[in-house]
Amino acid sequence: MFSVTDDLEIKVSGGGAQFSFSKGVLSQSLLAAAIDPHLAFEIARDIERSLRIDGVGEIDRDDLRVIAHRALEARAGGDAAARYLIWRRYEESEVPVVLLLGGTSGVGKTTLALEVARRLGIARVLSTDSIRQVMRLMISRDLMPWIHSSSFDAHETLDEIEGKKPDVLSGFRAQASSVAVGVRASIERSIEEGANLVLDGVSLYPGTIDVSRLAGRAVVAFMVIAARDEVHLRERFEARASGQPKRVAQRYLEHIDEILEIQRHLIAESERQEVPVIDNVDLDQSAREVISYVLDRVRHDQEFNG
Numbered sequence: 001m002f003s004v005t006d007d008l009e010i011k012v013s014g015g016g017a018q019f020s021f022s023k024g025v026l027s028q029s030l031l032a033a034a035i036d037p038h039l040a041f042e043i044a045r046d047i048e049r050s051l052r053i054d055g056v057g058e059i060d061r062d063d064l065r066v067i068a069h070r071a072l073e074a075r076a077g078g079d080a081a082a083r084y085l086i087w088r089r090y091e092e093s094e095v096p097v098v099l100l101l102g103g104t105s106g107v108g109k110t111t112l113a114l115e116v117a118r119r120l121g122i123a124r125v126l127s128t129d130s131i132r133q134v135m136r137l138m139i140s141r142d143l144m145p146w147i148h149s150s151s152f153d154a155h156e157t158l159d160e161i162e163g164k165k166p167d168v169l170s171g172f173r174a175q176a177s178s179v180a181v182g183v184r185a186s187i188e189r190s191i192e193e194g195a196n197l198v199l200d201g202v203s204l205y206p207g208t209i210d211v212s213r214l215a216g217r218a219v220v221a222f223m224v225i226a227a228r229d230e231v232h233l234r235e236r237f238e239a240r241a242s243g244q245p246k247r248v249a250q251r252y253l254e255h256i257d258e259i260l261e262i263q264r265h266l267i268a269e270s271e272r273q274e275v276p277v278i279d280n281v282d283l284d285q286s287a288r289e290v291i292s293y294v295l296d297r298v299r300h301d302q303e304f305n306g
Contacts, residue, residue, distance in 0.1 A: 008052050014061025021059070023048045026068065031119035032087035033072055033080040034291040036284065043071045083295045087120065090298050097122070097196045098187055098218045099294055102204030102270075103225035104263040105151065105252060106236050108280045112225060113200040115287045120294070124190060128201025131182035132175075146174045150251075151202045152258035168258045169265050176205035183209060191218050200225075205266070206273045221297045223290060224270040228279045230260055 010021035027044035031037060047067055051059065065088055073081035090097070099116065103109040110127060117125045132147055141148045145157035155171025183199065190197040191214070204222070211220045227233040237252045252259070270277050276293055280286045 008055065008057060010048070010051055010056060011058040012061055012064055013058060018058075021048065021051070021064075026064075028119070028121070029088070030068060030072065030084060032121075032291065032295070033076060033084040034288040034295070035072070035076045035080050036288075039076060043068070043075055047071055083292065086295050086299055086302075090302075091121070094194050095216075095301070096190055096194055096218050097294060097298065098190060098214070098220045099196075099198045099290070100204050100209065100220065100222045101198070101200040101225055101290070102202065102206070102223070102266065103200070103280075104202050104266060105259050106233055107225050107227045107263070108236075108283070108286075109200045109225040112278075112280060112283065112286050112290065113198045115283060116290050116294075117198045119287060119291060120196070122196040122198050124195050125198045126186055126200075128179050128183060128199070128203035131186060131201070132179050132203065135179065135182050144178060146171055147178050149175070150255070151175055151262060152255040168261050172202075172262050172265070173205065176203045176208050179203035180205075180208040187214070187218070202262070206269050206275045219294075219297050219301045221290075221294045223276045223278055223293060224266055225278050225280050225286070226263055226267055227281075228267075229281075230263075233260065233263075 011018050012021050023041070023044040026047065027037070027041040030040035030043055033040075047064075050067075065085070069081050069085055072084050097120075099113075099122075101109050101113050101116075113125055113127075117123075135144075135147050139147065146154040149157050149171070151172050152168065153171070154175040155166045155168050158166040158171055158174060160166070179201075180203065183201075183203065186199065187197065187209075204224075206222070206224070209222070211222060214220050227236065234256055237256060267277055269275075278286050278289050
């Protein structure tokens with residue numbers, strides 16, 4: 001049985017616009033606090049209930065944010081509440097966030113990129129695979145054969161040096177270095193348009209993107225996604241075999257040793273350059289870790305630039 005307040009339509013006003021309150025939209029925005037989605041929905045539901053009980057028919061967007069901040073502080077702690085406000089305020093900034101998620105094949109970086117983008121409300125999501133495909137159409141195989149191969153067998157396209165065949169990592173680095181040209185172009189375009197960007201891919205290799213030259217123009221968060229349990233990573237590829245064309249799945253399985261070698265190198269190089277490595281065991285936990293790091297970068301940028 002519905003009470004009188006259940007039928008009350010709540011309007012949210014702000015920025016010269018007015019729209020209907022939605023606990024779904026509010027819970028989505030609360031995910032920027034890097035909290036569990038179930039908790040986000042519970043908080044949004046409780047806020048809606050409280051507004052209806054109080055007979056609030058219209059509320060200013062900033063006032064709603066204050067209420068959400070207080071609820072987060074009470075239910076999830078001060079750090080989560082602070083993250084929420086940081087992102088909500090930063091959304092109005094002209095300086096975009098650029099999130100780079102590197103990692104070898106099969107670690108779930110693309111799925112994670114999409115989930116983080118959804119939680120932060122970032123519409124622009126790209127992959128280095130897409131960038132590499134564009135480069136393949138523009139640059140012939142004869143001129144740059146390693147971008148026409150996968151990261152794990154690009155070394156087979158390189159010439160011998162002093163009678164020695166190039167190793168797996170030489171091919172991987174050659175491909176990453178070439179694709180970095182397209183990555184930089186994609187980042188520059190997002191900066192020019194003031195659009196937040198999430199970009200993932202194996203070609204995001206620490207050192208190929210000079211993050212320092214983007215200072216003041218974008219907040220850049222570079223992370224590497226990994227599956228440190230190599231047995232589990234092998235099992236992922238085997239599981240994929242049932243959901244992908246047999247030829248594609250088999251190719252990954254045939255090159256699992258090369259893929260693992262690339263991952264070990266990526267982890268070692270990331271640790272050497274102090275690039276955070278996320279062990280992607282659980283999607284929700286990984287998404288929260290990535291979001292927390294992004295907002296730490298945003299906070300640092302705000303403090304550095306006053």
